[in-house]
Amino acid sequence: MAIVTKRLDRRLVMWALTVLLVLSNLVAAFASSLPVLLIARIMLGISLGGFWSMSAAMAMRLVPMRLMPRAMSIILTGVSVATVCAAPVGAYVGDIWGWRTAFMIAAVVGALALLVQVATIPKLPPAGTAGFRTLLEVMKRPMIRVALLVVLLVASGHFAGFTYVRPFLEKVPALDIETISLVLLAYGIGGFFGNFAGGFMAERSLKAAVSLAPLLIAFSALLLLVVGGSPVVAAIAVASWGFAFGAVPVGLQTWLVRAAPDQAESAGGLMVMTFQVAIALGAVFGGLLVDNTGVASAFAYCAAATLLAALAAFFLGPKPIDDPNS
Structure with a gap:
């Protein structure tokens, strides 16, 4: 664009x-x-x-x-x-x-x-340069590459696992349709509050924001995997998953903009492209796992991918100098 x-x-x-x-x-x-x-x-x-x-x-x-x-x-x-x-x-x-x-x-x-x-919206003249060469130059920046890796891991893990939450809720805790609808509503409400929590956290520590949200997704997937047979635990896990995923885009978008303030639109385009690729990869890989080994394997992959994303964000992500209040 x-x-x-x-x-x-x-x-x-x-x-x-x-x-x-x-x-x-x-x-x-x-x-x-x-x-x-x-x-x-x-x-x-x-x-x-x-x-x-x-x-x-x-x-x-x-x-x-x-x-x-x-x-x-x-x-x-x-x-x-x-x-x-x-x-x-x-x-x-x-x-x-x-x-x-x-x-x-x-x-x-x-x-x-x-x-x-x-x-x-006021007048906003174009800023910076744009072109395929610009995209390549932005991708060469180490922090941009780390951020895009985190996007790829989080999005592929999320869509590999969450795609199969509904059939999981039907079979494992054996919830009826009405209860499943309420649980998914809790997921959406969790995402709503997660947006604000992600912004609140990113204002104080960008590293914490981009590390803790994927970590909470991993924890939620593991919770479903290990003790998801309990209806109460399953509902809490799905709601916390929604809260965590709602916080993810805020931190990641802020991270990318801070990593390339002179080419923010190009960085945003790279994030959208990576996210879409991750959705496709996650859906395909999750489907293969479910077809061959069951829903549990999709949740296991989700937990592993988002845990790797959290570790990458924590150890390779924004340094304290990148945080807004440092």
């Missing part, structure tokens, strides 16, 4: 991405065939990918650096709220008025977001 729009005001780019979001929902609402619906989802993917690659860089330019973690936690709160509310609200609207209406309402919400952006 930074490469394609390198000469444009970042405010205009954000507006364009939001317009694309609105159009994607309108195309989906009026889709007459599956290919058209797929095109709409591709448009949505471009919009969201561009937003995530730019969010940290824009936050850095809108607030003082010491408030960067707090700004990111506020931005990422939207994800947590959507995680908790969007699916049930969309399903409810779809059941009553049909799925096309759900997409039209999403388009209206996107249009309202665009109006807020137009009213509040």
Whole structure:
């Protein structure tokens, strides 16, 4: 995204991405065939990918650096709220008025977001350079490579394990559908509070923020693996998993921006790319593990990957001088 729009005001780019979001929902609402619906989802993917690659860089330019973690936690709160509310609200609207209406309402919400952006975001001329050479130069920075390794381990471990939480809850603690829904709701609520906890911690110690969140994911996965047969323990483990994963993006985005303040958009793009690759790898590897050895092996991989991420972040990650209050 930074490469394609390198000469444009970042405010205009954000507006364009939001317009694309609105159009994607309108195309989906009026889709007459599956290919058209797929095109709409591709448009949505471009919009969201561009937003995530730019969010940290824009936050850095809108607030003082010491408030960067707090700004990111506020931005990422939207994800947590959507995680908790969007699916049930969309399903409810779809059941009553049909799925096309759900997409039209999403388009209206996107249009309202665009109006807020137009009213509040100041002019943000492009800063730094952008290009494939710039991406390669950013990737050569040792701290960026460590941060991307942590992103890869955390995201692949999370999606390898959490993808199979629902079937695990059905089989091991033998929870009914209503209880599972409540447990997953607790996961979403945990993620909401995790965003703010991650920002609070990153303002005080970035090393602690990027180390403890993956460690808590590893602990939660191990808890399910070892004593997940208890419904109460399983519910607590899933909620703590959500809390930890909610804290992860805040610390990692802040870490990447501090490691490349002159190329924050390129660093953000690298994080999004690494995250997407990790999602695919985690899903594939988790599926292979489950097919061959069962759900427990996916949780074991999750625990191992996130533990390695925590160790890498602690021993190789941001030094005290990188922390905001040092």
